[in-house]
Amino acid sequence: MKENKSHKFIYWGITAFLVILLSIVVVWGFIRWNTVRNAIDALNGILAPITYGAILAYLLSPVYNRLRGWAAGLLSCVVKKEKSRRFFSKAVATVGSLIFLVAIISGLISLIIPSVWSSIMGIVNSVPAYVERISGWIETALVNNPSLESTVMSLYQQGADQLISWTQSTSNWMPNVEIVVTGVYSGIMGVYNFVMNSLIGVIVMVYLLNIKETLMAQAKKIAYALFPLRLANQIVEKCRFVHRVFGGFIIGKLIDSLIIGILTFVILTVIKMPYAMLISVIIGVTNVIPFFGPFIGAIPSALLILLVSPRQCLIFLLIILLLQQFDGNILGPRILGNSTGLSSFWVLFSILFFGGILGPIGMIIGVPTFAVIYDLISEWVEMKLRKKQLPAETEEYVNLDHVDEEKKTFIR
Numbered sequence: 001m002k003e004n005k006s007h008k009f010i011y012w013g014i015t016a017f018l019v020i021l022l023s024i025v026v027v028w029g030f031i032r033w034n035t036v037r038n039a040i041d042a043l044n045g046i047l048a049p050i051t052y053g054a055i056l057a058y059l060l061s062p063v064y065n066r067l068r069g070w071a072a073g074l075l076s077c078v079v080k081k082e083k084s085r086r087f088f089s090k091a092v093a094t095v096g097s098l099i100f101l102v103a104i105i106s107g108l109i110s111l112i113i114p115s116v117w118s119s120i121m122g123i124v125n126s127v128p129a130y131v132e133r134i135s136g137w138i139e140t141a142l143v144n145n146p147s148l149e150s151t152v153m154s155l156y157q158q159g160a161d162q163l164i165s166w167t168q169s170t171s172n173w174m175p176n177v178e179i180v181v182t183g184v185y186s187g188i189m190g191v192y193n194f195v196m197n198s199l200i201g202v203i204v205m206v207y208l209l210n211i212k213e214t215l216m217a218q219a220k221k222i223a224y225a226l227f228p229l230r231l232a233n234q235i236v237e238k239c240r241f242v243h244r245v246f247g248g249f250i251i252g253k254l255i256d257s258l259i260i261g262i263l264t265f266v267i268l269t270v271i272k273m274p275y276a277m278l279i280s281v282i283i284g285v286t287n288v289i290p291f292f293g294p295f296i297g298a299i300p301s302a303l304l305i306l307l308v309s310p311r312q313c314l315i316f317l318l319i320i321l322l323l324q325q326f327d328g329n330i331l332g333p334r335i336l337g338n339s340t341g342l343s344s345f346w347v348l349f350s351i352l353f354f355g356g357i358l359g360p361i362g363m364i365i366g367v368p369t370f371a372v373i374y375d376l377i378s379e380w381v382e383m384k385l386r387k388k389q390l391p392a393e394t395e396e397y398v399n400l401d402h403v404d405e406e407k408k409t410f411i412r
Contacts, residue, residue: 048193049204050204053205055201059254061209064093069089071092072085075089090210245372260287287327291347
């Protein structure tokens with residue numbers, strides 16, 4: 001009995017020590033946030049190839065699994081040995097996944113990038129015409145107020161001259177040759193590092209796709225070795241839940257955004273809207289961000305079209321409004337379903353919170369991340385309520401005044 005008590009006290013002491021240590025680390029992290037952020041950035045730079053490979057492996061995992069199952073089915077009649085059949089099916093799935101990845105990248109390079117580049121160059125070459133058009137709008141709007149018109153036009157002309165000079169001449173860059181050279185060098189090195197990390201990431205992706213079952217088995221093995229069976233089972237189940245939430249949301253959102261981008265391109269091309277490819281890419285990419293994505297993509301796109309034609313700008317805004325209604329009420333629910341289980345308020349909160357911490361990446365992963373946190377907190381609260389023999393349904397606490405301590409009945 002005394003030995004059990006001593007074990008219990010040791011367990012409490014270790015737990016208290018770890019809690020205090022964790023609290024100190026968290027407080028220190030908040031105080032020295034810049035140092036922590038720099039350390040995280042440095043670590044991200046070192047692990048970039050692993051990160052790229054893990055992301056690619058996760059996104060291509062459905063393709064790999066489908067191809068592997070299909071290949072195993074075809075080889076079952078030809079290859080009798082299970083080990084050989086597994087090897088060949090993995091090889092077929094790996095090659096198929098690589099072909100799929102190369103096809104996607106080649107399609108982006110050959111179809112989208114040239115059109116986007118020509119649209120950007122068209123915008124740059126049209127800057128003088130846009131400047132004249134806006135100048136005419138200002139003169140028309142302020143025709144009855146000559147003094148205000150003179151002031152506004154003077155300021156506008158100064159800014160317009162600088163913009164035209166910047167887009168069509170390199171003479172303004174010459175006094176800052178050192179800055180330009182440094183910027184070009186940094187840009188080249190950034191592209192080089194990205195390309196090298198991506199190539200290494202593809203190799204990492206191949207390894208991860210082929211050993212993911214082994215890695216998952218090792219993770220389960222560690223969980224069951226470190227924790228009691230009940231807790232280990234809960235951890236494994238929660239990991240499956242995290243995978244379902246993240247996989248369902250991220251992959252579903254990518255498919256949803258691809259469809260919206262294609263629909264935007266088709267519609268804008270049919271009605272002969274300017275910069276159809278560029279705007280479709282902007283709409284498709286920003287649509288990955290929940291809630292705010294449509295607005296983030298529509299505003300710059302509408303400004304581009306406004307410079308060409310105000311009437312077409314209004315038509316474009318109407319099209320985007322209809323597309324987003326279609327996406328939010330029909331397409332999105334069919335693809336995503338209720339993958340997060342969050343209400344609209346918590347979706348908005350998670351985007352703002354994680355977006356403020358991690359930027360655009362946080363806005364994308366914020367919703368599934370918060371969905372996991374929300375589920376864990378909900379289960380913990382419900383467990384505590386059940387121990388107190390209280391109902392776990394939220395509806396039971398509407399208009400609640402207090403709970404009778406003896407009878408544990410609700411007083412409303």
